[in-house]
Amino acid sequence: MKQKKTxxxxxxxxxxxxxxASLMLFTNFFSGFKSTITGMAVDTQTVTLNITVxxxxxxxxxxxxxxxxxxxxxxxxxITSVVMNFSVYSPSGAGNLNDSTAxxxxxxxxxTARTNASCAKIQASxxxxxxxxxxxxxxxxxxxxxxxxxxIKDNNSNSAINTSTTFYIGERIGFVMxxxxxxWTAIGPGATNQTSSNDPLLLNNTGNDxxxxxxxxxxxxxxxxxxDDAKALWAGNFSVHWASGGAAxxxxxxxxxxxxQMVKATLTGVVGANLSADNYTANNGYQxxxxxxxxxxxxxxxxxxxxxxxxxxxxWTVKIV
Amino acid sequence: MKQKKFANELRILIILISFILLVNFISAxxxxxxxxxxxxxxxxxxxxxxxxxSLQNMAGSETVTLRARVLKGSEVIQLADSTNEYTVPVGGxxxxxxxxxxxxxxxxxxxxxxxxxxxxxxxxxxxTFALGSSVGKTFDVIIIASPEEKKAMEINKKIITYSxxxxxxxxxxxxxxxxxxxxxxxxxxxxxxxxxxxxVR
Numbered sequence: 001m002k003q004k005k006t007x008x009x010x011x012x013x014x015x016x017x018x019x020x021a022s023l024m025l026f027t028n029f030f031s032g033f034k035s036t037i038t039g040m041a042v043d044t045q046t047v048t049l050n051i052t053v054x055x056x057x058x059x060x061x062x063x064x065x066x067x068x069x070x071x072x073x074x075x076x077x078x079i080t081s082v083v084m085n086f087s088v089y090s091p092s093g094a095g096n097l098n099d100s101t102a103x104x105x106x107x108x109x110x111x112t113a114r115t116n117a118s119c120a121k122i123q124a125s126x127x128x129x130x131x132x133x134x135x136x137x138x139x140x141x142x143x144x145x146x147x148x149x150x151x152i153k154d155n156n157s158n159s160a161i162n163t164s165t166t167f168y169i170g171e172r173i174g175f176v177m178x179x180x181x182x183x184w185t186a187i188g189p190g191a192t193n194q195t196s197s198n199d200p201l202l203l204n205n206t207g208n209d210x211x212x213x214x215x216x217x218x219x220x221x222x223x224x225x226x227x228d229d230a231k232a233l234w235a236g237n238f239s240v241h242w243a244s245g246g247a248a249x250x251x252x253x254x255x256x257x258x259x260x261q262m263v264k265a266t267l268t269g270v271v272g273a274n275l276s277a278d279n280y281t282a283n284n285g286y287q288x289x290x291x292x293x294x295x296x297x298x299x300x301x302x303x304x305x306x307x308x309x310x311x312x313x314x315x316w317t318v319k320i321v
Numbered sequence: 322m323k324q325k326k327f328a329n330e331l332r333i334l335i336i337l338i339s340f341i342l343l344v345n346f347i348s349a350x351x352x353x354x355x356x357x358x359x360x361x362x363x364x365x366x367x368x369x370x371x372x373x374x375s376l377q378n379m380a381g382s383e384t385v386t387l388r389a390r391v392l393k394g395s396e397v398i399q400l401a402d403s404t405n406e407y408t409v410p411v412g413g414x415x416x417x418x419x420x421x422x423x424x425x426x427x428x429x430x431x432x433x434x435x436x437x438x439x440x441x442x443x444x445x446x447x448x449t450f451a452l453g454s455s456v457g458k459t460f461d462v463i464i465i466a467s468p469e470e471k472k473a474m475e476i477n478k479k480i481i482t483y484s485x486x487x488x489x490x491x492x493x494x495x496x497x498x499x500x501x502x503x504x505x506x507x508x509x510x511x512x513x514x515x516x517x518x519x520x521v522r
Contacts (some may be wrong), residue, residue, distance in 0.1 A: 049336070066464075069375075070355040071353035071354055071355060071373060071374070071375035072351075072353030072354070072375070073353075073381060074377065075350075075351035075377040075378075075379040075380060076351075076380055077351075077379065077380060078379045078412075079520065080512060101499045143359075144362070145358060153482045168355070170354055170355040170356075171352055171353065171354060171355075171356075171357040171358075171360075172351050172352065172353035172375075172377075173351060173352055173353075173456050174349070174350060174351020174352065174377070174380070174456065175454070175456075175459075176349030176380040176381065177349070177452075177454065196462075204380070206351050206379065207347065207351045207353070209357070219455075219460065222449060226447060226448070261521060283414070286481060288439050307447070309446075309447060309448050309449055309451075310445040310447070310449065310450055310451045311445050311447045311449070312447065314445070314447075314455070315443045315445050315451035315452060315453045316450070316451070316452045317437075317440060317453045317454065318452065318453075318454050318455070319454070319455035319456065319458075320455075320456055320457070321457035321459065
């Protein structure tokens, strides 16, 4: 019994020692003790004390754009201006806000954030100030709920952030093709693998929708003779391909002519062709671009000299889905 | 022989001429909509929803005339405008309105795949290889429960939950009662002889 009491006492003393040691370590106990005994300060320090009544708060963020973005961004090459305003409450007064730090960015996972790092102060009164930020969005900016991140600092480096607002950008599908004319060099009856001399047909994605592989489709029709419409360049003798075999493509080894065979009056997906949602003005052949090559695989031996066109049948159509 | 060769050359030449300027004017346009494959339109039975499709012609160099068609889902979606043709000037925008109506007999959870198509109206002229463009828009319409149905379903869920809890509580009470009754009987069984014994003494 006595032995147990001794153990408890030793334990208690040990714990007291630990507490005291901690206090000495973290509260400059020794320097305070020294200054009390000797009357000498341990060292001199300059302390700057900033007293701020309260940190600023962004209390309201709202979309002030004239344009409704629920149907997607504006088609290329136009830009979309998104005007976002935010209101700040500063307990130390609106004058204590650092206007040059007012910024706003709009972000969505997997997309490049769009930022305005110099928002303009449009109003200030008492403890409140309003800022307006014009953010440029591009036609390839993806669909989804974009998060608005408003930010400002006061002159005491207290910052305020508000990420509570989101806005939805819809989906836009669009494209433009060029050139406007295609031509072939000499084609005689019975000729094979004749490619256009000024292709590819360049497709630029003017929207924010990714056009997946095989979703570029071509609806081909027969090119009938205008004098004798029984003779024709048949739709099934044309092919469309995304790959090229070079400028001098002709004959059996022609890569351009190994593409997807057209089917009359049927939307046929060009195998392997796609369009990314990107800035096609980079003009590098893959960012928001696709090139397709048309080939006349065979011109019948029965053909006679006349004009062959879509005049007697419907037009060809290039479709994206 | 020389004459035959000349005829062949002429034939080639004439066919060549037929192919120059094969493709005429190519139009460009873009369509925009709030709904797409990853964002379906959720609608309940009896509800009617207006689906707005924005038609823009920012990249083109000429006014385009577009024809709208419903390729899939015509049982629930119809064009709400008086015409299915839209003229969009360069730099301009038009809105095509579609109406989605869900009949009363449709079950909750039913999905309707929708496909809308906007195609340029292209005239084919003599001697040309006319090429038009077309854009397809796909999304799903999913039938969900109406707010009233959701409320009723929640109430039903609560009733079922409370009923189950009530039955369980009742069951526990019954078990407890049985346990105590049994215990009491056992106690009385063992205590009786003791009393008798003491009385004998």
